[in-house]
Amino acid sequence: MTGFVGVKNMIRWLTTQGIAPTLTGMAEAIEEDFRRWPVFNKTERVASHTPFGVMELMPIADPDLYSFKYVNGHPLNPARGYQTVTAFGVLANVHNGYPVFVAEMTILTALRTAATSAMAARALARKDSTVMAMVGAGSQSEFQAIAFRELLGIRRLRIYDTDDRATEKFVRNLTPLGFDIQVCPSGKEAVRGAEIITTCTADKTHATLLYSADVSPGVHVNAIGGDCPGKTELDPEILRRSTVFVEFEPQTRIEGEIQALPETFPVTPLWKVLAGEAAGRTTGNDITVFDSVGFAIEDYSALRYLYESVSGSPLCEEIDLVADPDDPKDLFGFALAPSPVF
Amino acid sequence: MTGFVGVKNMIRWLTTQGIAPTLTGMAEAIEEDFRRWPVFNKTERVASHTPFGVMELMPIADPDLYSFKYVNGHPLNPARGYQTVTAFGVLANVHNGYPVFVAEMTILTALRTAATSAMAARALARKDSTVMAMVGAGSQSEFQAIAFRELLGIRRLRIYDTDDRATEKFVRNLTPLGFDIQVCPSGKEAVRGAEIITTCTADKTHATLLYSADVSPGVHVNAIGGDCPGKTELDPEILRRSTVFVEFEPQTRIEGEIQALPETFPVTPLWKVLAGEAAGRTTGNDITVFDSVGFAIEDYSALRYLYESVSGSPLCEEIDLVADPDDPKDLFGFALAPSPVF
Numbered sequence: 001m002t003g004f005v006g007v008k009n010m011i012r013w014l015t016t017q018g019i020a021p022t023l024t025g026m027a028e029a030i031e032e033d034f035r036r037w038p039v040f041n042k043t044e045r046v047a048s049h050t051p052f053g054v055m056e057l058m059p060i061a062d063p064d065l066y067s068f069k070y071v072n073g074h075p076l077n078p079a080r081g082y083q084t085v086t087a088f089g090v091l092a093n094v095h096n097g098y099p100v101f102v103a104e105m106t107i108l109t110a111l112r113t114a115a116t117s118a119m120a121a122r123a124l125a126r127k128d129s130t131v132m133a134m135v136g137a138g139s140q141s142e143f144q145a146i147a148f149r150e151l152l153g154i155r156r157l158r159i160y161d162t163d164d165r166a167t168e169k170f171v172r173n174l175t176p177l178g179f180d181i182q183v184c185p186s187g188k189e190a191v192r193g194a195e196i197i198t199t200c201t202a203d204k205t206h207a208t209l210l211y212s213a214d215v216s217p218g219v220h221v222n223a224i225g226g227d228c229p230g231k232t233e234l235d236p237e238i239l240r241r242s243t244v245f246v247e248f249e250p251q252t253r254i255e256g257e258i259q260a261l262p263e264t265f266p267v268t269p270l271w272k273v274l275a276g277e278a279a280g281r282t283t284g285n286d287i288t289v290f291d292s293v294g295f296a297i298e299d300y301s302a303l304r305y306l307y308e309s310v311s312g313s314p315l316c317e318e319i320d321l322v323a324d325p326d327d328p329k330d331l332f333g334f335a336l337a338p339s340p341v342f
Numbered sequence: 343m344t345g346f347v348g349v350k351n352m353i354r355w356l357t358t359q360g361i362a363p364t365l366t367g368m369a370e371a372i373e374e375d376f377r378r379w380p381v382f383n384k385t386e387r388v389a390s391h392t393p394f395g396v397m398e399l400m401p402i403a404d405p406d407l408y409s410f411k412y413v414n415g416h417p418l419n420p421a422r423g424y425q426t427v428t429a430f431g432v433l434a435n436v437h438n439g440y441p442v443f444v445a446e447m448t449i450l451t452a453l454r455t456a457a458t459s460a461m462a463a464r465a466l467a468r469k470d471s472t473v474m475a476m477v478g479a480g481s482q483s484e485f486q487a488i489a490f491r492e493l494l495g496i497r498r499l500r501i502y503d504t505d506d507r508a509t510e511k512f513v514r515n516l517t518p519l520g521f522d523i524q525v526c527p528s529g530k531e532a533v534r535g536a537e538i539i540t541t542c543t544a545d546k547t548h549a550t551l552l553y554s555a556d557v558s559p560g561v562h563v564n565a566i567g568g569d570c571p572g573k574t575e576l577d578p579e580i581l582r583r584s585t586v587f588v589e590f591e592p593q594t595r596i597e598g599e600i601q602a603l604p605e606t607f608p609v610t611p612l613w614k615v616l617a618g619e620a621a622g623r624t625t626g627n628d629i630t631v632f633d634s635v636g637f638a639i640e641d642y643s644a645l646r647y648l649y650e651s652v653s654g655s656p657l658c659e660e661i662d663l664v665a666d667p668d669d670p671k672d673l674f675g676f677a678l679a680p681s682p683v684f
């Protein structure tokens with residue numbers, strides 16, 4: 001039998017162990033896997049582009065465990081009552097190829113993205129950071145806020161979104177959790193005085209949410225939303241003034257903020273900073289940018305963290321995904337026995 | 343909710359509607375989709391090769407429906423009590439990207455492979471064929487035999503396998519179904535007098551199951567087992583004497599029997615024969631070879647055929663794979679509501 005965590009049990013898991021410890025634990029798992037980056041067999045993601053959106057498969061493997069995520073991105077979905085992004089993921093045993101675990105990843109992806117952002121910021125932002133500006137109050141925003149509070153102690157947020165309803169939802173969800181939230185009339189206003197800036201919108205265009213003139217020395221920019229060819233959020237001038245950190249460079253060159261810059265623009269792999277093989281921030285005046293697009297290792301880490309947490313518990317259901325006859329060559333007899341197996 | 347057919351319900355479906363009508367219906371679905379071949383967005387399959395075996399993702403889409411299959415190939419598995427190949431598949435709605443159906447595909451792949459072979463042979467073999475030789479009595483063999491009986495009326499089989507237990511299993515499974523089976527002491531002996539030859543073994547080497555001298559004019563060769571770089575079954579001289587038909591040429595050049603031949607060796611896409619755009623067999627003395635490696639369209643067809651058949655019936659369970667909040671931007675409120683949704 002194959003383990004299964006659907007939406008219902010994902011929510012039970014999250015509410016039982018609490019979102020704060022979940023994000024902290026997941027960030028540890030992701031950091032652990034980033035530190036052993038060279039061990040992973042990294043494959044390109046496979047995208048099917050359509051007029052409505054994109055459907056992607058993101059596989060990766062270490063010597064023992066293989067994972068992949070199915071994820072779609074349909075920017076017009078919210079207007080029709082659907083989510084922009086849904087996802088699910090699978091773990092398989094490399095030694096015999098059998099799938100061992102299937103999980104919903106719409107919620108899990110929101111968690112892993114926030115955990116990855118905060119993990120990167122913990123390594124790159126100034127230690128004395130106290131205020132985070134957020135441009136974009138969509139699905140991902142609350143998860144980001146909580147991850148930054150848990151990993152960096154940030155409690156003061158300055159938020160801007162073009163959609164007032166999204167901003168209201170953000171305030172409604174986070175105020176009871178003890179955040180100090182300032183709603184701002186523009187992105188320019190939001191970033192004023194913030195040591196950390198998170199950009200996270202879903203527009204599938206080259207939008208400029210953040211102008212270089214508004215970004216002060218010393219700031220850390222957590223650039224989440226530029227994650228697709230033709231989809232960026234930053235004034236490229238910001239990148240030129242910054243040290244830019246990336247997940248998997250070949251993918252980020254195509255999908256990240258740096259798609260706007262020449263191939264020769266220097267970037268630093270985040271994993272090298274975490275593994276002590278490259279410098280992160282070198283002075284209090286550096287601008288650091290985490291040009292995040294989302295990479296398969298983060299999904300691998302999130303899935304294995306979830307699997308280790310729920311395995312053997314009532315939160316992990318079982319589904320009969322793998323036909324496994326006693327005689328491996330007698331699939332026919334197994335499927336069509338005169339006395340059916342079931 | 344997402345529809346789900348696991349192993350138990352796959353077997354119920356198969357035994358309820360019967361394997362013969364299932365193979366016939368599936369062959370019709372595959373042929374229908376092959377005829378509209380240019381409509382599909384065909385992506386390369388993505389393989390993770392490991393010392394133990396390979397794990398692959400095979401995506402494909404038409405303008406409305408996207409599908410992918412996860413499949414492994416671990417040749418050492420049977421010696422350890424596991425199956426060489428296991429698989430499962432997914433259908434997603436191209437318009438919003440939501441996964442709509444998940445199904446076991448270990449059994450379904452056996453069905454679709456047999457249906458594809460028989461569909462190709464119906465188009466390519468001599469109409470007066472009455473005897474099929476089979477080299478290989480593994481998991482796939484009984485499915486092949488039944489598909490050829492249903493689509494071509496073949497009832498006489500000549501079988502050879504190096505593994506006597508596999509041959510015994512083949513005879514035990516098929517004799518009650520009314521086949522006339524001749525067990526042969528060698529591949530050379532098996533193919534004598536047969537108008538159709540099916541080669542289907544799992545050895546991951548350049549094996550020669552069939553020598554050119556043993557292949558008479560007029561024969562159709564259904565070459566199933568050569569489906570991986572470094573894995574072939576035919577004496578290349580047979581191919582040089584034959585008209586060779588393929589699924590997706592770029593993939594077959596790498597994985598099929600023709601990997602042993604120059605890139606310029608001429609092949610005919612099977613879909614063009616089915617669509618009336620290319621000739622199949624032109625004389626009774628042609629040797630035709632279907633150099634089959636398995637292509638994603640066949641999985642797409644098998645999944646949609648199954649989905650159409652079970653949708654709304656008790657054979658289709660539901661799993662909560664997709665988080666779908668009322669407010670598409672309020673994933674956080676959905677996952678962490680003060681009064682949990684579940």
